[in-house]
Amino acid sequence: MVKGQEESLSLKPAWESGIPQGLVLGPALFNIFVSDVDSGIKCTLSKFANNTKLCGVVDTLEGRDAIQRDLDRLKRWARANCTMLYEVLHVGLGNPKHKYRLGGEWIESSPEEKDLGVLVDEKLNMSQQCALAAQKANCVLGRIKSSVTSKSREVILPLYSTLMRPHLEYCI
Numbered sequence: 001m002v003k004g005q006e007e008s009l010s011l012k013p014a015w016e017s018g019i020p021q022g023l024v025l026g027p028a029l030f031n032i033f034v035s036d037v038d039s040g041i042k043c044t045l046s047k048f049a050n051n052t053k054l055c056g057v058v059d060t061l062e063g064r065d066a067i068q069r070d071l072d073r074l075k076r077w078a079r080a081n082c083t084m085l086y087e088v089l090h091v092g093l094g095n096p097k098h099k100y101r102l103g104g105e106w107i108e109s110s111p112e113e114k115d116l117g118v119l120v121d122e123k124l125n126m127s128q129q130c131a132l133a134a135q136k137a138n139c140v141l142g143r144i145k146s147s148v149t150s151k152s153r154e155v156i157l158p159l160y161s162t163l164m165r166p167h168l169e170y171c172i
Helices: 025-033 061-080 127-147 153-169
Strands: 006-012 044-048 051-057 084-091 112-115 118-121
Touching: 051 061, 118 127, 127 153
Parallel strands: none
Antiparallel strands: 006 051, 006 084, 044 051, 112 118
C-alpha cells in the first residue's frame, strides 16, 4: 500500500482464556464460532487462531465510513454471539487517526498491539518486542548465574542454549 494509512481493529472472543494455550481445540472452536462473522463485511477481515482483525484504508472519507459500517455489522454480530470487540491500531505515516464507535461507545485507540505473539506499534516497529525479549533473557541469565556454581563451558553452554536462547530468538 503506497499511502500507508490503515486501521486495524481487533475482535477477540469473550471466552478466549478458557482453553489452555497450545491446544488445537481452541483455534478450531474459534474458527467454527466466527465462520459467519464476515457476511456483509466490505473491508478486509482476517481470521487466525483466536483473533480476528478488520482492516481498511482510510485515506478517504468513504474508507472511514466503510470501516464504521462494518463495525456496526460486527457489533450486531458480537452482541448476538456474546463476543467483545477491542481496540483500534492506527498504522501509517500521516494517518488521520479517526475515532470509531461501537453502538454508543467509542473504541479506544491503542499505540501498540500484540499480534500472533509479536508486539507491533503504529509505525510497524517491533523494538518494544526486542526489548522485552532481551529483558526476559537477562532475567534467565541472572537466575543461571545465581544458581549455578560451575562456570565451565560444558555446564553453561547447554543452560544458555536451553533456557536463554529461545527468549532471544522468539519473534525477533
